[in-house]
Amino acid sequence: MKKILPIYKEWSPSSWQTLPIKQAPEWPKDKLTDAIQKLKSFPPLVSIHEIETLKKKLKYVANNKAFILIAGDCAETFSDFNQSLIEKKLQIIFQMSLILGYGLEKPIIKVARLAGQFAKPRSSKMEVKGKIHLPSYMGDAVNGKKFDYKNRLPNPNRLIQAYYHSATTLNVLRSLTEKNIHDMIGKWNDEKIDTKRLLHNIKNVSKIEKVAHLLNTTNQQNNSNHIFSKDFFTAHEALLLDYEQSLTKSTEQGRWYDCSSHLVWLGYRTGQTDHAHVEFLSGIENPIGIKVGPMTNLNDLINIIINLNPHNQPGKILLMVRYGIENIKNDLANLMNKITTNKLNVLWVCDPMHGNTYKTKEGFKTRDFEDIKNELKCFFEILKSHTITPSGVHFELTPENVTECLGDSYNIKQSNIHEKYETACDPRLNNNQSLDIAFSINKLLKG
Numbered sequence: 001m002k003k004i005l006p007i008y009k010e011w012s013p014s015s016w017q018t019l020p021i022k023q024a025p026e027w028p029k030d031k032l033t034d035a036i037q038k039l040k041s042f043p044p045l046v047s048i049h050e051i052e053t054l055k056k057k058l059k060y061v062a063n064n065k066a067f068i069l070i071a072g073d074c075a076e077t078f079s080d081f082n083q084s085l086i087e088k089k090l091q092i093i094f095q096m097s098l099i100l101g102y103g104l105e106k107p108i109i110k111v112a113r114l115a116g117q118f119a120k121p122r123s124s125k126m127e128v129k130g131k132i133h134l135p136s137y138m139g140d141a142v143n144g145k146k147f148d149y150k151n152r153l154p155n156p157n158r159l160i161q162a163y164y165h166s167a168t169t170l171n172v173l174r175s176l177t178e179k180n181i182h183d184m185i186g187k188w189n190d191e192k193i194d195t196k197r198l199l200h201n202i203k204n205v206s207k208i209e210k211v212a213h214l215l216n217t218t219n220q221q222n223n224s225n226h227i228f229s230k231d232f233f234t235a236h237e238a239l240l241l242d243y244e245q246s247l248t249k250s251t252e253q254g255r256w257y258d259c260s261s262h263l264v265w266l267g268y269r270t271g272q273t274d275h276a277h278v279e280f281l282s283g284i285e286n287p288i289g290i291k292v293g294p295m296t297n298l299n300d301l302i303n304i305i306i307n308l309n310p311h312n313q314p315g316k317i318l319l320m321v322r323y324g325i326e327n328i329k330n331d332l333a334n335l336m337n338k339i340t341t342n343k344l345n346v347l348w349v350c351d352p353m354h355g356n357t358y359k360t361k362e363g364f365k366t367r368d369f370e371d372i373k374n375e376l377k378c379f380f381e382i383l384k385s386h387t388i389t390p391s392g393v394h395f396e397l398t399p400e401n402v403t404e405c406l407g408d409s410y411n412i413k414q415s416n417i418h419e420k421y422e423t424a425c426d427p428r429l430n431n432n433q434s435l436d437i438a439f440s441i442n443k444l445l446k447g
């Protein structure tokens with residue numbers, strides 16, 4: 001019998017289109033073509049040199065000279081779109097980075113799930129309420145959260161809206177990050193922050209304040225080292241490939257960059273070796289996150305990493321590990337052995353959120369604060385036993401005092417979870433929980 005040889009097809013920003021794809025919305029074709037046409041003519045959201053700057057920073061991380069904090073909403077929404085909220089989102093990330101920088105004595109590379117995190121993969125294609133079956137909400141870039149037929153149909157105009165929302169958010173971020181660090185972190189005794197809770201850390205807070213003052217003075221001399229695209233970047237899941245492709249631009253030398261954000265990640269549900277998402281990501285120069293969890297096949301993962309990073313560049317691939325407290329002990333050790341045996345350069349980032357999600361009796365998706373903390377602890381311990389330094393952490397959080405993640409010490413129980421449950425998708429740490437977790441990381445890593 002004649003052997004069929006695989007045909008090598010060159011990568012292009014559209015080569016993913018010939019492959020099978022998971023999690024693709026059922027767009028109306030004509031309207032999608034129009035939207036893509038428009039998006040292709042739009043300017044990039046972030047520039048190629050900014051993406052290159054992040055790559056350089058991630059090389060420091062690979063050499064254990066810096067640490068990454070990735071944080072933000074599970075899903076951004078078009079309605080949560082105003083100066084004050086963007087400012088507050090930035091503030092909590094900078095406050096955490098200051099705590100971590102102080103504790104770990106390393107620069108903290110801040111990567112916000114912002115200015116583009118508008119699309120969500122879903123475990124069920126359809127949502128059912130009584131007798132009504134409608135497409136699941138896939139993020140504001142696809143459809144609306146309100147449960148009615150018209151609203152739930154994928155609408156390509158939303159891709160254009162996502163672009164404009166991202167552009168304006170980036171504009172605010174660029175102007176805010178020009179402030180000095182002290183102004184940016186704001187007051188620690190803000191009414192939002194439960195100072196009593198932070199009392200055991202109060203000595204640290206005052207020390208950190210001193211550091212912030214010092215930074216402020218040096219920044220004035222050095223013209224600030226906390227500016228956008230120097231140590232502050234954006235990220236989102238590269239889920240909607242039509243959108244990502246439209247914003248992918250090339251240099252004169254023919255190197256391609258996805259200019260929708262600095263870092264993009266391959267979602268847990270779209271990581272099939274021979275499918276569209278891996279193909280698209282294999283041709284771009286951006287650093288790439290890969291979500292790794294209990295369902296990840298390790299041989300497939302190795303193939304994906306080699307495909308996305310054939311030259312094994314340090315800092316190019318971030319493994320965003322999300323095993324959950326139940327699985328991390330066994331699974332992480334296996335993963336680490338596999339990566340080490342294959343001599344692959346990866347950054348080790350702990351996402352202690354996504355493996356710990358469950359539904360309450362009333363149907364609220366939640367996570368226990370203690371599970372999140374314990375997964376971080378296990379992650380650090382297992383890495384230490386392999387003499388590997390953690391590269392960073394990843395959180396879903398909000399500056400608002402939401403009641404989405406349970407914690408007895410925060411008085412957030414299953415019975416009062418409804419009080420301020422506002423997420424568009426997954427449950428987020430609130431302001432106090434976020435600051436607390438930053439202090440916990442310092443304790444876990446520095447004792």
Ligand code: PEP
Pocket residue numbers: 074121267268269291322354426
């Ligand atoms: C997410 O980061 O919001 C997400 C969907 O994560 P995962 O792919 O790990 O479930």
Ligand code: CO
Pocket residue numbers: 074075354396425426
């Ligand atoms: Co999420």
